[in-house]
Amino acid sequence: MFDIAPDHAIGLYAGVLALPFALLAIRLRSAARAVPGTVLAASVLMAIAGAIHLGLVWTHRDETITALLFALNGVSYIVLSQLYTRRWWRPASVGLITATLFGYLGYIVLNFDTPDQVAVATKLLELTTLGMVLVPTQGETRKRRSRWTLLGVAVPLLTVVTVAVVWIDDLARPDALHAHAGAVLQAANDTATPEQVAAAKKLYDETAAAITPYRDWHAAWAAGYRPGPQNTPSTHWMNQRYVDAGYVMDPRHPQGLVYANTKHGPVLLGAMFQMRHIGQFGPDPGGPLTAWHQHENICFTPFGFEFSLMTPTATCPLGSIDLSVPPMLHVWIVDNPGGPFAVDIDSKVVKQIDQS
Structure with a gap:
């Protein structure tokens, strides 16, 4: 599935830490005893969503507008999570959640951000919250039917739209600076040592010459x-x-080569080393520079068409099967923004080669 972007991980931690505080806030309020369970569940989920957004403010402090939006969204969620006894709480919650969902989809469509597990999990959390908000409570008679209709139509529709946009965007614009969706990276130290830098250069030079x-x-x-x-x-x-x-990582015998499919014919982009067994990572002489990756949950059709990854809800499209492949390491001999050992080749690089 989608990997966790380093600058988003703190949001996940903030959300987990917010859970006990959200539960404690409900327990300390006497008014909560008369509130339906679905409303209280929505309150807790909303507080968690707010904490996730606030947790992302610091890591996006260099992106002023994004940081302000995270802060505004986070505060709004947390404040609204405690106002569930107000009569206007339900429409306000529906409006905030819906606006947040469409705002996020617009953000990734405009390429201001890329989807990752924290973002996908937060959107699914918000969709669940929306469902809890829309559930009619016991004793309600007005608008009961319309709320069930919204719950049965709007929430599934929003879920499909959210998942589809996130999935299509990630397929259409893979980010070479982040791990490819579905790629599990080999554990390595954070910063390469001088010896590892030299070893990575040696591997690159030998591979480039051999291919x-x-x-x-x-x-x-x-x-x-x-x-x-x-x-x-x-x-x-x-x-x-x-x-x-x-x-094993033999520059003279790489298991794979990668070619750009251009109007001029195949153009060599690099080599690929691959281990024989799933979960068996190869030697890592360059530390974080030469970390291997293993693709999991790739969807293939019987006709050979690759969907590249499961949907954000961990399912393959109808008619395709779920496959995982052994760990691999790419060595790119063309200028790649992600580096010579990046998980993927930048699509812009391939396009430029095709147009040259």
């Missing part, structure tokens, strides 16, 4: 490399003989 002949894709074909599905801007060419042989 130079494969700039001509005919040479790659002659060596036993075969392309996978070519319905994406770039394609992995795998050498099954090298895969079966079990070479």
Whole structure:
């Protein structure tokens, strides 16, 4: 699934820490005893959502507008979570949650942010809160039918729209500076040592030199490399003989090559080393610079079409199956914003090569 962006992790911690305080606030209020359980549940979830948003203010302090929006949203959620005895609480809650959902979707569509697990979890939390807010309480007669209608139609519709926008955006604009969706990174130290920097450079130089002949894709074909599905801007060419042989990070025998599918024909982007078994990470001479990654929950159709990842709700599209692949390490020989060992090649780089 989607990985947790480092600057969003603090929001998750803030949300978890807010839970006991939200429960305590309800316990200390005598008025809460006369309030339906669904309303109290909405209050707790709203407080957690508010804490998550406030937790993100500090890590986004350099983005003034974003930080202000997080602060405003967080305060609004927390304040509203304690006003559940007011008559206007329900419409105000519906308005705030709906505005927050559409505001976030607009943010990622405009490419101001990229979806990650914290964001997806928060949106699902808000959708659940919306459902709790809309549930008619016992004894209500006015608007009871309309609320059930909203609950049965609006909430599922908002869920589908939210999931679809997040998923399509991540597929259309993968971020090379973050781990690819569904990629589990090998644990490594935070900052590379001088020795690790030198080792990473050595691996890069040796690999770049070894795969130079494969700039001509005919040479790659002659060596036993075969392309996978070519319905994406770039394609992995795998050498099954090298895969079966079990070479470990051997620059002379990379298990895969990556080519850009351009109007000029295949253009070599880099090499890929792959281990034989899922969960078996390879040697990491460059520390954080050469961390391996393992793709999990990739959706494939019987026709070879790759959906790249599960939906944010952890399901594959109808007709496709869920697969995971052993750990791999890419070595990019073209200028890649994410670095020569990034999980992915930047789509802009591939597009530029195609247009050159």
